[in-house]
Amino acid sequence: MFLQNVFTSYIFLVLGLFHVCHAQHITTSLEGRLAFPNKTPFNITTKITLNSGEYTTYSRKDGSFIIYDVPPGVHQLDIDSKAYHFGQIKIQLLEESMDSPKCLEYAYPGAPKRVVKYPLVIYAKGTYEYFETKKGVSIFGMLKNPMVLMMLFSVGMMVIMPKLMEGMDPEEKARMKQQMEAQKDPTQMFSQMFGELTGSSEDQTAAGTTRRERREQRRVKNQ
Structure with missing residues (x-):
């Protein structure tokens, strides 16, 4: 009887460890593309981060990007561009639906959320102006x-x-x-x-x- 209980506990322990290991190895890749509202080619490489730098990638010249090995959970995607302003994306990955995450976009901090489709298409909201434009004669x-x-x-x-x-x-x-x-x-x-x-x-x-x-x-x- 004692050996049977030990064997049963050992089986449950192995199954639990297997479940934990399996859960830790459930990952997916997040895909998206940066774009302009007027459909102008992006033609620039931009840094993209997930969870404040936990995952980092760069967009291609056409604006597309991929972030590999992302586990389940709620993630925050930011586009670190010095020339254009993009909204912030919050992504919810569930183990049951890793291929179809729920995505919400915030155009700026405090802005109302907006549901966006996946794969992501993130449009630039505006451009940054670092110098004051010279005014002509008026x-x-x-x-x-x-x-x-x-x-x-x-x-x-x-x-x-x-x-x-x-x-x-x-x-x-x-x-x-x-x-x-x-x-x-x-x-x-x-x-x-x-x-x-x-x-x-x-x-x-x-x-x-x-x-x-x-x-x-x-x-x-x-x-």
Whole structure:
């Protein structure tokens, strides 16, 4: 009886070890292809990793790739491309269906999952831009420059002011010219503004007018 129990235990132990060894040797190969949405040939070699580098392979020039000896379980597939952005793929391999795994794609971290078919066809979501593209000459961009706006305003005033001065009185013209000359000299402009506030500018203008009249009278007498 004792020998029978030992023999039975030995058989169960052997069967258990056989089952464990058999389970450990159940593997499969994962196949897929990298592609562009517009069906442009991929024409680049890209590193592909499974489970953060536990399995590593490289794609062929046509974008196809194979990862060998993958055991059952849930695996994470990443495409390490420096030029293009690909989504992350989570693959579930069951012992009962090693040839038809369940695959979910996440376009970016936190994005909603999307069921994808197997064999995998992983499309590039976009390209990486490491340098800012040089902008060309833009008229609207130049108009945003304060210096350009000031220049346009000055040119506009030079064109418009003579037409506005045609219908003015001589006194208004003289006053306008005086203001324009004062703008060239900041100290004179501020003194004129201060004089307008205190009321002394009118006296100065009147005094200036009488002097001119006196000069004209002297010229007439000399003639």
